[in-house]
Amino acid sequence: MADLASTEEIMEVALELAGLDKAPADSTIYVKGKDIKKVLFGIDAGASELLLAKQLGYDAVISHHPKGGLAIIDFHKVFRKHIQQMVEAGVPKYEAEMAVEKKMNSLEVEMHTRNYDHTVDLARLLKMPYMNIHMPLDEIGRRVMIQKIRDGTDKDTKVGDVISTLNELPEFKNAKTTIKVRLGKFSNSAGKTVVSHGAGTNGGYEIARTYFKYGVQTLIYIHIGTTDLEKLRAECMGNLIVTGHIASDSVGINPLIKELEELDITVTRLGIVHP
Secondary structure, three states: OOOOEOHHHHHHHHHHHHOOOOOOOOOEEEEOOOOEOEEEEEOOOOHHHHHHHHHHOOOEEEEOOOOOHHHHHOHHHHOOHHHHHHHHOOOOHHHHHHHHHHHHHHHHHHHOOOOOOHHHHHHHHHOOOEEEOOHHHHHHHHHHHHHHHHHHOOOOOEHHHHHHHHOOOHHHHHOOOOOEEEEOOOOOEOOOEEEOOOOOOOOHHHHHHHHHHOOOOEEEEOOOOHHHHHHHHHHOOOEEEEOOHHHHHHHHHHHHHHHHHHOOOEEEEEOOOOO
């Protein structure tokens, strides 16, 4: 059997898979632990999951989404990753910054209202190692989706072909949700296609509109709000594919679980689509 892992080592494995040097603002270790051989891993693992893990003899709980501390308070800082992604897609930096600013400020205000230590305090009382890994896993998922599209499409690809290609990934194949065209048509040319993911949360109307303004024909979000979608529909600027929140998160989570299992760590999934 391999050496038993610590919470710090698990975080390092995730960062290495994502190509990151340090944990971003939305990912942290709340309660450190070592000699971990049995993990309860949920997309949203909070108070009830901590109690369940204690009762069932797990050594640690991992949540994908942030559940407390600075990972909640500073969550908005990760949203700036959208700027880098937009610039890489050909958007001028000042335009990207303007598109990001409004929603980033809104996120900062929202996160300031959260009860940021409730679940973390429970983990401490239970002496249960507890952590969350968010953006690194979303970045893994983004890269998987980008590579899949690159390998399976060409200059004549239609929007429907992009969806068919993504549906070859087991997480989308096995999900209860289906990939949707929320803006545009299956028969439209896909053209320049961008996966917007791994920056905290979706970019909403402003970021999508800016992508379309600067030559992106097909944008991929993992989810979008109805108000933002209606505003985009009113302008009809491009194609918007929405892949589904849980299935898309699972695309990035499962590679980490595979690595943990190779370290002889038993992982139980909660709400994560099996590959």
